[in-house]
Amino acid sequence: MDLNAVRMFVSVVQSGSLSAAAARLEIPLPTLSRRVRELERELRVQLLERSARGTHLTDAGTRLYEFASRGVEALGEAERAVLSDQVLLRGRLRLSLPPAFEPWWELLGEFQKRYPGVHLQIFTTERRVDLIEDGVDVALRVGAVEHESMVARHLLNYRHLLVASPELIERLGAPEVPDDLHRFPCAIWSQGANARTAWRLGEQSLRPDALLASNDYAHLRSRALAGEVVTELPPFLARAGLDDGRLVPVLADFPLPEQRINLLYPSHRHPSAIVRAYLDFCREYLNVLALL
Known part of the structure; x- marks a missing residue:
């Protein structure tokens, strides 16, 4: 009928x-x-x-x-x-975030202050989630977006930083070019158990002989703060250590590549008012994202 x-x-x-x-x-x-x-x-x-x-x-x-x-x-x-x-704006918003992406914690708190009727469900993982299968409304994605069935809203670019403790630099001497890192203990971020990560420093590529590989940036930061390694960190995880002098930048003249931050949602699903409000709020809140 x-x-x-x-x-x-x-x-x-x-x-x-x-x-x-x-x-x-x-x-x-x-x-x-x-x-x-x-x-x-x-x-x-x-x-x-x-x-x-x-x-x-x-x-x-x-x-x-x-x-x-x-x-x-x-x-x-x-x-x-x-x-x-x-x-x-009453209802549930299901989000996917990378682990330890601290600037978003504050952003989400401010979002809920503006929209107290929205309940958040956060799925934290470094893997690329299937938004439909995992029931996610919006995913924060760092890096290139390749899935044609997703709409990507680009927010900003940023760079990771190579850092070490002043004590390690004083003991081994400041590196002047990427190849100098071969004499340093290095720790790298690695997603796979058998992956070997190369650092792209300026126009040069270096594959360090890493004594530690981890997919947890907080772990890498702790080893750098302990004076044990040179490592790569997102700027928001390095900032406190850089500000109080417990960390120093390494090879600042050879920057790591830019990273893109996008918010993804399914292209075939009309975004709800809650999803649209979240997307707009994230762009509006770019002054907080300056912490990156």
């Missing part, structure tokens, strides 16, 4: 005539009349008796109206409830 046609039929009964219902629904009278006739053909009964004095319900039409009017009213209440939730 065509629900739109049923709603039109209910409107005809409530309005008292086809012409009044057409004006109420803001559709052409011939269109409304045709849809009601199609509904009658589909049900194989006559629902309305038409005369010069207007329309009247048949017995079958009365029975349909008794049930359909309650359903149409319930659908209207449901529609109003959903629209109200969207306007007031």
